[in-house]
Amino acid sequence: MQYSLLMLAAAVVVAKAALYNTSTANHSCVLEPAYRSCSAKANPSSVDTCCVETFGGLLLATQFWNVWADKPLPENSWTLHGLWPDFCNGSYTQYCDLSRQYDPIPSPNTTTGLPNGTSVPAYTGPPISTFLTPFRKFSLLDYMSTFWLSQTGPNSDLWAHEFSKHATCFSTFDIPCYGPPSSSPQLHSDVVDFFETTIGYYKKFPTWDFLARHQILPSNQTGYSKEEIEDALAEETGAVPYVGCSGPRYNETDAGKRENSTDAGRTVLSEVWYYMHVFGRPQEGRFVSVDQTGRSGCTNVTGGVWYYEQMEGSGGREEL
Numbered sequence: 001m002q003y004s005l006l007m008l009a010a011a012v013v014v015a016k017a018a019l020y021n022t023s024t025a026n027h028s029c030v031l032e033p034a035y036r037s038c039s040a041k042a043n044p045s046s047v048d049t050c051c052v053e054t055f056g057g058l059l060l061a062t063q064f065w066n067v068w069a070d071k072p073l074p075e076n077s078w079t080l081h082g083l084w085p086d087f088c089n090g091s092y093t094q095y096c097d098l099s100r101q102y103d104p105i106p107s108p109n110t111t112t113g114l115p116n117g118t119s120v121p122a123y124t125g126p127p128i129s130t131f132l133t134p135f136r137k138f139s140l141l142d143y144m145s146t147f148w149l150s151q152t153g154p155n156s157d158l159w160a161h162e163f164s165k166h167a168t169c170f171s172t173f174d175i176p177c178y179g180p181p182s183s184s185p186q187l188h189s190d191v192v193d194f195f196e197t198t199i200g201y202y203k204k205f206p207t208w209d210f211l212a213r214h215q216i217l218p219s220n221q222t223g224y225s226k227e228e229i230e231d232a233l234a235e236e237t238g239a240v241p242y243v244g245c246s247g248p249r250y251n252e253t254d255a256g257k258r259e260n261s262t263d264a265g266r267t268v269l270s271e272v273w274y275y276m277h278v279f280g281r282p283q284e285g286r287f288v289s290v291d292q293t294g295r296s297g298c299t300n301v302t303g304g305v306w307y308y309e310q311m312e313g314s315g316g317r318e319e320l
């Protein structure tokens, strides 16, 4: 309990609403119609913004595949990245409530990402993982430590980054939605709720299984085509997700150079973002998949995308 004083200090700061001047009363969402986010009915002037997502109504459930991570991926699974609230037109905002800034390494370091944006101060308090202790959510923490892995640093830093950069831009995870601040056990309810909700969507999109059902398995011998990956995932979910690649551009690989290729798409499968609209609170998990708004940067070359196996002995590939 070395952190209790700091946690109390945080409680005092937390009291203001970020997105709307929402009252702490009347959020009985069971009484509210569960309108679809991004529909005309999801209008902040006519619905309870705690009960219908009205700010970031285009949700993205995002996952990573990265065989170079210093932590092995969980076996036969992709790892969780986050749950993001884009605007309905596909643009987005970030770090919407600096009173809930728990990210030790804000990225970007201003709210707009531009030098003249509002500065996002680095957080120096206790790690966000400690917020779960008073709730005794130890199995939640175990699950997060297995399936929600930072590629670059402590997992807790990734969780804090995801919360402060993204969760603060949902109308439905806003502080007043959780009731009056008088009851101190409620502190960080929004954080726990966000983590549980994010995991809920992660579990609805088992990318490894989705691809395996279409004979797309990690392989260091056979490349795949972006189109077959997109088609497989579209067949599983009903909409085309964003398929993200990293690694060398095709025109810079040996094969690309041999062919004088002008295709500058990247060649290593590394991410999938599933786009959704939700009905009512995202917390309830009622959603419909919608097509991505961006465009994949993966190479278009047939068989040009590598879905790499992990190193021997780590998870990610089927143990024989």
Ligand SMILES: *[C@@H]1O[C@H](CO)[C@@H](O)[C@H](O)[C@H]1NC(C)=O
Pocket: 019, 020, 021
């Ligand atoms: C919220 O209230 C503050 C202070 O009363 C006011 O300045 C601000 O314009 C209000 N914001 C909205 C979105 O209504």
Ligand SMILES: *[C@@H]1O[C@H](CO)[C@@H](O)[C@H](O)[C@H]1NC(C)=O
Pocket: 023, 025, 026
């Ligand atoms: C909540 O309900 C009370 C009692 O009906 C009402 O006075 C108050 O204005 C309501 N608040 C909001 C934000 O709707």
Ligand SMILES: *[C@@H]1O[C@H](CO)[C@@H](O)[C@H](O)[C@H]1NC(C)=O
Pocket: 087, 088, 089, 090, 091
């Ligand atoms: C997208 O929607 C947001 C929120 O309504 C708005 O602020 C922004 O200007 C829109 N962007 C574009 C490119 O239309």
Ligand SMILES: *[C@@H]1O[C@H](CO)[C@@H](O)[C@H](O)[C@H]1NC(C)=O
Pocket: 114, 116, 117
């Ligand atoms: C901040 O900088 C951007 C680009 O550098 C510019 O377009 C914008 O108008 C600036 N905003 C303010 C508030 O000065």
Ligand SMILES: *[C@@H]1O[C@H](CO)[C@@H](O)[C@H](O)[C@H]1NC(C)=O
Pocket: 109, 110, 118, 119, 120
């Ligand atoms: C953000 O980071 C850039 C690049 O490291 C730095 O030049 C700038 O001063 C930082 N801005 C703030 C507000 O911290």
Ligand SMILES: *[C@@H]1O[C@H](CO)[C@@H](O)[C@H](O)[C@H]1NC(C)=O
Pocket: 258, 259, 260
């Ligand atoms: C690629 O370009 C080089 C240099 O212009 C040329 O010698 C070679 O024949 C070209 N290869 C192919 C496959 O077109």
Ligand SMILES: *[C@@H]1O[C@H](CO)[C@@H](O)[C@H](O)[C@H]1NC(C)=O
Pocket: 249, 251, 252, 262, 263, 264
């Ligand atoms: C590959 O394409 C990119 C983007 O068009 C270009 O900048 C780069 O020079 C190309 N590389 C080679 C080896 O052609």
Ligand SMILES: *[C@@H]1O[C@H](CO)[C@@H](O)[C@H](O)[C@H]1NC(C)=O
Pocket: 263, 264, 265, 266, 297, 298, 299, 300
């Ligand atoms: C792949 O093809 C699409 C559709 O023709 C095109 O818009 C996109 O720019 C291409 N991607 C690359 C990396 O060349």
Ligand SMILES: *[C@@H]1O[C@H](CO)[C@@H](O)[C@H](O)[C@H]1NC(C)=O
Pocket: 067, 068, 220, 308, 309, 310, 311, 312
């Ligand atoms: C597959 O290739 C990737 C990328 O080169 C490498 O990191 C990984 O160790 C390889 N896995 C196996 C089982 O050879």
